Amino acid sequence: MHQHEHEHAQAPASEPAGDEAFWDGRYSESTRIWSGKPNALLVREASDQAPGRALDLGCGEGADAVWLARRGWHVTGTDISKVALGRAAEHAAEAGVGDRVDLQRHDFAESFPEGEFDLVSACFLHNYGDFPRARILRTAAGAVAPGGVLLVVGHAGGPSWNPDAHSEIGFPTPEEVLRQLELPEGAWEVLVTGEHVQALTDPDGRPGTRTDNVLKVRRLA
Structure with missing residues (x-):
């Protein structure tokens, strides 16, 4: 799934996203899984x-x-994943920003970081197994400070060479995510809702595309 630069591994549909052992094992398969580049969106x-x-x-x-x-x-x-967090700490230290990055382990189905934030980013936090994505995103919205932004990015479906990939997971549209958030009327402003098509290559190196959904909302009060 990670031919483009998001930071989230794709679990098989049978694997719960809240399985620490699974994700530690996934990250332990190699010294680095992803590109090291930030998500384009x-x-x-x-x-x-x-x-x-x-x-x-x-x-x-x-x-x-x-x-x-x-x-x-x-x-x-x-x-x-503790393995992922260890690599994130190394990346932050190498970049000279370790003092501005606080890394915390959370299973979002059970715990969530404390405090309010000017930006809450949920990129490719997909719904595997019993992972309660909609509830977690509502909690994320509650962590946005007045004037702050919630950014939710996710796949719209499989890549062009395998459009039915992991279709059993379900990829909600931005409008569906907005409804799932259940934001109080008049308290939020919708800034962006739409699709983004990214060019990438298939496993054989041939050109292809994948479409991602993006929802960006600002808390007014």
């Missing part, structure tokens, strides 16, 4: 936002957290 949507406090849900090996910290953000990066 995070870069697009957060580049113009003034730095403050950010929460990166499912930070993986830390590319998004490091990118934000380099731009002056104080970042709380969270993941269920």
Whole structure:
């Protein structure tokens, strides 16, 4: 799944996203799984936002957290995998931003970081097994400070060469995610809702595409 630069491994549908042993094993398969580059949609949507406090849900090996910290953000990066968090700490230290990145282990079905944040980023936090994604995203919205932003990015489906890949998981549209958030009327502003088509290559090196959904909302009060 990770031919483009998001930081979240794809579990088989039979594996719960809250399985620490599974994710530690997944990250232990190699010294680095992902590209080390930040998610393109995070870069697009957060580049113009003034730095403050950010929460990166499912930070993986830390590319998004490091990118934000380099731009002056104080970042709380969270993941269920201790292996991933160890690599994120190394990445932050190597980038010279370790003092601006607070890494915490959380199984979002059971615990969630404390505090309010000017940016809460949930990129490719997909729904595997019994993972209660909608409830977790509602909790994420509750962690957004007044004037702050919630950014939710997810796949719209499989890649062009395998459009039915993991179709049993279900990939909600931005409008469906917005309804699932159950945001209080008049308290939020919808900034972005739509699709983003990214060019990438298939496993054989041939050109292809994958479409991602993006929802960006700002808390007004």
